[in-house]
Amino acid sequence: MTESTPQRRGAPLWAQIIVWVFLVGLLVIVAMGLRRAQQGTVQPGQVIDNFKLTLFSGYEYEGKTEVTMNELRGNIVVINFWASWCKPCEQEATELQQAWEIYGPTGEVVFIGADYVDTEPEARVYLKKFGITFPNGPDLATKISQYFRIKGVPETYFIDREGVLQFVQVGPFASLQQFQSIIDPMLSN
Amino acid sequence: MTTIHNATNLRITNYSEVSLWDKLLPAILIALTFTLIFSTLAFAQSPTPTDDDVNKIAKQLYCPVCESTPLDVCPTEACRQWREVIRTMLADGKSEAEIKQHFVTQYGVRVLNVPPNPWANYLVPGVAILLGTLMLVRGFQLWKRPLVAESASAGSKREAQPIQQDEYIQKMEEELRKRK
Numbered sequence: 597m598t599e600s601t602p603q604r605r606g607a608p609l610w611a612q613i614i615v616w617v618f619l620v621g622l623l624v625i626v627a628m629g630l631r632r633a634q635q636g637t638v639q640p641g642q643v644i645d646n647f648k649l650t651l652f653s654g655y656e657y658e659g660k661t662e663v664t665m666n667e668l669r670g671n672i673v674v675i676n677f678w679a680s681w682c683k684p685c686e687q688e689a690t691e692l693q694q695a696w697e698i699y700g701p702t703g704e705v706v707f708i709g710a711d712y713v714d715t716e717p718e719a720r721v722y723l724k725k726f727g728i729t730f731p732n733g734p735d736l737a738t739k740i741s742q743y744f745r746i747k748g749v750p751e752t753y754f755i756d757r758e759g760v761l762q763f764v765q766v767g768p769f770a771s772l773q774q775f776q777s778i779i780d781p782m783l784s785n
Numbered sequence: 786m787t788t789i790h791n792a793t794n795l796r797i798t799n800y801s802e803v804s805l806w807d808k809l810l811p812a813i814l815i816a817l818t819f820t821l822i823f824s825t826l827a828f829a830q831s832p833t834p835t836d837d838d839v840n841k842i843a844k845q846l847y848c849p850v851c852e853s854t855p856l857d858v859c860p861t862e863a864c865r866q867w868r869e870v871i872r873t874m875l876a877d878g879k880s881e882a883e884i885k886q887h888f889v890t891q892y893g894v895r896v897l898n899v900p901p902n903p904w905a906n907y908l909v910p911g912v913a914i915l916l917g918t919l920m921l922v923r924g925f926q927l928w929k930r931p932l933v934a935e936s937a938s939a940g941s942k943r944e945a946q947p948i949q950q951d952e953y954i955q956k957m958e959e960e961l962r963k964r965k
Contacts (some may be wrong), residue, residue, distance in 0.1 A: 607927035615924040618917055681850075681862035713849050713892050715866045735892035738849065 637745050638753075642761050647740050648678045649710060651733035655723065663708060663731060665759065672782050673707045673755040677735070677746050680717040680722035685750045688768035693754075695775040705779060710735040712749050754776035754778055756785070834875035842881055846888055846896050855898065909965050 607615075638644070646666045657663040665673070676692060678685040692707070699705035709732035711719045716734065723732060735741050744753060747766065754763040763778050843857035848864045856864050867888070874884045888896050900906040 607924060611924050611927045616922055618920055622917075681866060704805065713863060715870050716865050734891065736891060737889070738895075739893070742893075 605728065608648055609636045625719050633723070635745060637747065637751065637764050637766065638743075638761055640763060641689065641759050644755050644759050645743070645755075646760055647743060648735060649708060649731075649733045649740060651731050652709070652711075652720065652723075654710070655709075655728075655730070656739050657706070657708075657730040658729040663733075668706050669759050670707075671703075672699075672757060672779065673753075674703060674705065674707045674779070675710060675740075675744075675753045676707065677710050677712050677749050677751045679712045680701060680718040681714065682712075682749045683724075686726070688750060688770075689722075691775060693726060693728050693730070693774045694772050695779070697730075698772075698776075699783075702783075704783060706783075707731070709733070710740050712741050722744050736782075753782055754782065756782055828888050838875055839868050839871045842875075842884055843868055845885065845898050847898055849892055849896055856896075 600655045603641055624731065643663055644760075646664055648664045650662050651657060651660075653661070673749065674695075678689075707730035709723075709728065709730060711732060711734045719732075719734070732737075744751070750765075750768050752765040752769070753761060753764075756762050762782055765774075771774060836892040840857040844855050846856040848854045848856055848861065848867075851861055854864075856867055863911060870887075871884055874887065879887075886899065889901065894901060900964070922923050
């Protein structure tokens with residue numbers, strides 16, 4: 597004798613799908629957030645999108661108060677994130693300027709300083725103190741640093757003529773030779 | 786003669802009284818003028834903002850360098866600079882809203898302790914959470930309802946089932962008996 601067990605009815609299929617989609621969606625959002633939090637800076641090989649940097653008066657690029665990534669394509673671009681309150685930035689400031697003085701006149705390399713969460717008067721004091729002359733401007737609303745996902749300052753990004761990121765330096769440069777060891781191969785390519 | 790003398794005396798006396806007033810009047814006028822000028826200047830210049838004035842705004846801002854630290858208690862050099870910016874802007878007569886807007890423009894919305902448009906920022910997640918909760922509740926109800934409905938409707942079935950089963954058993958037993 598087999599006693600028939602009452603058959604248990606489930607929720608309608610559409611309701612189950614909605615609930616599961618909702619739960620999976622939540623998990624995906626959480627996972628994406630975690631992944632982004634664990635991600636480092638943008639990685640070499642990535643094409644850098646266009647961005648705009650407003651420049652300090654006296655630190656313009658070819659007389660312009662703004663510079664965009666698009667107009668720099670065709671040049672090797674060195675983007676240095678710094679701040680006046682950043683002590684490690686001071687360690688590389690002199691070498692950075694020396695490198696600019698070497699490569700700037702060639703017209704093939706453009707140095708851009710992005711001043712990260714800083715105040716303009718203090719930034720100007722810093723620029724004057726280290727005799728920096730290459731284009732510099734505030735990273736307004738931290739849009740550029742967020743794009744590069746910088747973890748701190750100083751950080752320097754080397755972008756080739758095609759707009760592809762080639763090298764990332766996290767922390768200060770130790771010497772001028774270190775700059776040259778990165779830029780020279782990019783120039784020869 | 787006497788009259789004249791008296792009159793002269795009187796005139797002299799009057800002259801000496803006016804003279805005293807005339808001497809005092811310019812001094813009073815100068816004093817009043819200086820008082821007016823300095824008080825006007827004092828009103829024109831905002832008083833030097835105190836630390837409390839600065840911190841009142843600073844506590845509404847967050848340091849983006851050291852996360853989750855309000856600006857008024859942040860010990861870093863960057864935060865010190867920012868507090869000085871607030872002090873300077875207050876001294877320049879800028880309002881709280883103008884100062885906060887300056888920081889948003891310079892450093893982004895994330896420096897604010899309260900989003901600039903709380904409705905938009907709270908409404909969207911709020912609606913999403915509400916919808917999600919409703920969907921979950923609805924989902925659980927749908928899972929539960931068939932069982933309730935089943936148990937409710939099964940009440941009559943369960944009552945009927947033993948009878949049906951008994952009849953079936955009886956028939957089976959009868960069949961078996963016949964075969965024996």
